[in-house]
Amino acid sequence: MTTNMISTATAPVSTPALMTGGIVAGPLYVAVWLGQAFTREGFDITRHPASLLANGGPGWIQTVNFVVAGLLSIAAAVGLRRTLAGRGSKWAPRLLGAYGVGLLLAAIFPADPAAGFPAGTPADYAEISTRGMGHFVAGTIGFSGLIAACLVMAAHYRSVGRKGLGRYSAATGILFFGAFAGLSAGAGSRPTIVAFDLAVILAWAWITTICLKHRH
Template sequence: MTTNNVTIPASTRVSTRALLTGGIVAGPLYVAVWLGQAFTREAFDITRHPASLLANGGPGWIQTANFVIAGLLSIGAAAGLRRTLTGRGSRWAPRLLGAYGVGLLLAALFPADPAAGFPAGTPADYAEISARGMGHFVAGTVGFTGLIAGCLVVAAHYRSIGRTAFSRYSAATGILFFGAFAGLSAGAGSRPTIIAFGVAVLLGWTWIAAVCADQHRNA
């Protein structure tokens, strides 16, 4: 197969497909682990607590591992996209998706602080931010900025090759995610902003899976 004017051996082609498959499964795996904990961890309320808080408490290692696995799969998917995307946005789209993966790894390294009654025993009005909590905020900013910008760059790519529907889908995902992230940052943990952000996370992972599945056909 020839990609970006470079002939890729069959062994590498298989590797590219594996990387893109990782991008396809990353989201469903992340969401399954997130929701599995959300409905079983004591004191966790999915309408009040973002997924990041699950990294606290005894079973917190599960969400930490979830961040690490999702981050590595996203970085791998970015490497796969680097081999398959051509034309406008082919250089920056993989880098931006890779930044999202790095953000997930940093989120594992710097867990979110306990807040709003979680984990069990935390005061309902507790909202202090430690150094690690600030690190988590930086991680989210890096990762989500990469994802949002990646959506817009990929939208430009698909528009340049005449795939208007996929272009609009990508742009809409980026705009909606930006709105949800901005709302979360400004909403001080209100229920509407937590719910909206949870929906945005689902949309973001769905978009990553859709792009990787589309490019898998070119690998």
């Protein structure tokens, strides 16, 4: 009995279970994000990126959202490593894992209050603290990993004749890069924030899709 219990406890998580984590990560993250975006006082989804939700009394909800999404993304990376062969079999999972690590770091280093959020913050408040710099680094690590993972998977799918998935992966990486670059250069303008919000949803949809395709 004891031996069986130890064996069960130490058994590796199955690949389908890991990929299921990747499948649910995006819909869960987006649902929690949008649920807060439309209920938190003073939050304007066209002016405030999701990271700002980690501020204020209910900020712990977004922090937990980052942690759960990060862990599920890392689980998906482990599952992807088990299912890939050939080109991209090593780098794509590592890069997806880097995205998960970036989400975990975003939870550790919350974004600074800005642009009137949380309620009571001056509309022109834009100071960057040490934790704010940490959040910027977290985003750079995570988003760079995600963009590169899309492009590596695009090359992988082309190499195995899955051209549709290859084009989808490439388009996701390119569009996300453009939205991230626009956000960085746009100083928080409404069009760049809306574009980035849409890119985040697109990226999570891509992760869900590849996890579904590789869930055996």
